[in-house]
Amino acid sequence: MVHRAIELDGTCSxxxxxxxxxxxYLESELGQGTVGLMESLKRTSKSxxxxxxxxxxxxxxxxxxxxxx
Numbered sequence: 001m002v003h004r005a006i007e008l009d010g011t012c013s014x015x016x017x018x019x020x021x022x023x024x025y026l027e028s029e030l031g032q033g034t035v036g037l038m039e040s041l042k043r044t045s046k047s048x049x050x051x052x053x054x055x056x057x058x059x060x061x062x063x064x065x066x067x068x069x
Contacts (some may be wrong), residue, residue: 003028 002012002025012018012025027035 002022006012006025006029012022012029014022018026030038
């Protein structure tokens with residue numbers, strides 16, 4: 001069914017991405033170069049620092065957020 005979807009200019013991915021069950025079809029849909037670029041971006045993004053929400057410790061006041069209007 002995935003092959004047929006690609007033949008009709010569809011995609012192998014669903015609403016939430018490709019997933020392990022359909023990753024094998026990704027190269028036939030997008031090409032080896034595009035998949036290679038995606039893998040490179042994923043490796044690079046894993047090395048970036050992740051933003052972290054700071055939460056107040058016990059006894060500390062929560063920071064106030066200014067909201068417009």
